[in-house]
Amino acid sequence: MPSSSAPLPTKERILGAAEALFARHGFEGASLRQLTTAAGVNLAAVNYHFGSKDRLIEEVFRRRLDQLNGRRMAALQKIAGDPDATVEDVLAAFIAPALELSHDGSGSLFMRVLARAFAEHDDTLRKFLSENYGHVMRQFTAEFARLLPHLSKEELYWRVDLVTGALTHAMSGFGMIQRKSDVPEHQHREQTAAHLIRFAAAGLKSP
Amino acid sequence: MPSSSAPLPTKERILGAAEALFARHGFEGASLRQLTTAAGVNLAAVNYHFGSKDRLIEEVFRRRLDQLNGRRMAALQKIAGDPDATVEDVLAAFIAPALELSHDGSGSLFMRVLARAFAEHDDTLRKFLSENYGHVMRQFTAEFARLLPHLSKEELYWRVDLVTGALTHAMSGFGMIQRKSDVPEHQHREQTAAHLIRFAAAGLKSP
C-alpha cells in the first residue's frame, strides 16, 4: 500500500479524473478508458480498486458530499434555535459550504456532477442521496419552518424546493451568467452566493 | 408517403418514443434499439428518416420548442408595453405555455428532456438553443427591465437566471415535491405554476 508517496495514490487520481469527466460528459458519456488515461493509470485499476464503474460513481459522491454536508450541518448547528438568526443566515449556512468546496480546484466540477445527478432521474442514485443525506435537507427545512411560522408546511416545502432549483442551477454554472475574464473566480462565486441568498430570501419570506 | 393514415406516421412515432426515452435515460443512455422497439419501427428507420441520432435529437427539440416559444412570444406580445402589466403577468406568459405543453400526454416529458439539455454542457446543443430561441429570453428580459427599472442590468440578469433555474427544476419534476395520488395531474401543474410565479415574483421584485 503506497500510503504516503510523493504523487497522489491511484485511488485519488481515479476519483479526481472521474469527477472532471463525469462533469463534462456525464456518467454514461465518460468511458473508463478516457478516465483511466486521464488519470494516468491502467484500465483495470478502476475495477480493482472500486469493483465497478457504478461503485466508482458512488464513491465520487460520497467523498464530496460527506464533507459538504458535514460543513452544512456544522454551520446550521451554530444558528439553530437562535432567536436572532435570520432566513439569510440559514441560507448562508447552506450555500457557503458549497462555495468553499468550489474554491479548491476540482471542487467546482463536483457541483456540475451533482446537477447531473439531479437531471438523471435514476432511482438508484436518488435513493442513495436520500438515504445518506436526506437528514440534512430535513434539518434545514425545520429551521426554515421556525423562522417562517406563517407558512403552511406544504407551502414551505414548495419554496424550499424552488430554492434548491435556483441553487443547483446557479452553482453548477448552467445559466447565461458567465464569469467575466476580469473577475477572479472566487469573487464570481461570492457574487453568485450573494445574489442567490438575496433572491432566495425574498422568495421564502414572501407573504 | 403515408400522409394521413389511421395510426401515427413513422416519423412521429419515432419522435414520441425518443422524447420519452431521452427523458428517462438521457441522450446517450437511450439506444436506437430501445427507441425503435418502443416506437414499433425498424432499427434503420431513424437513420433513414433523420439521417443520424444527433439530428433526431435536434428534431425532438425543434418540434416542441417551436410551439412552446411561439406561445410564449404570443402571450408576451399581449402585455408588452402595457402600463398595467405586472411582473406576475410576464412570468405567467413565460410559464403558462410550458404548462399547456405538459397537458397533452408526452409534453411533460419534454420538460425533463429540456432539463437534461441544461445539465449537459454540450456546446453544440447550447449553441443550437441560443441561436434558435435566444431572442425569446432577450424579449422577456427586456420586459422585466421595463417593469423593474430600479434594477441594474447586471442585477436583472442574475435574477432572471435564478428564475430560470427554479423554473427548470420545478417543471421537470426534479425535487421533493411529488404529485399526490389524489391530486389530478393538471391541478398539480397549476399549483406548481402558482407557487413558482409567487416565488419568482418576490425574488425579482426584491429591492
Next chain:
DNA sequence: CGTATGCTCAAACGATCGTTTGATTCCTCG
C-alpha cells in the same frame, strides 16, 4: 532467502453501440 501480498499491466472477453447495406414490400401513377 523464499514467499506471500498488494498492485499494475497488456490482452482479451462478450455485449452493445450507431450506422450501412441490399433485398423486399408497399403504394402511386402512367
Next chain:
DNA sequence: CGAGGAATCAAACGATCGTTTGAGCATACG
C-alpha cells in the same frame, strides 16, 4: 398491368463499451 420511387426489413459492419484474466512487478515479513 407494369414501372418506379418511397418505405421497411433482417442482417451485418466496425467501433467501443465495462469487465475479467493471468502474468509480471514490487514491497514486506517469516
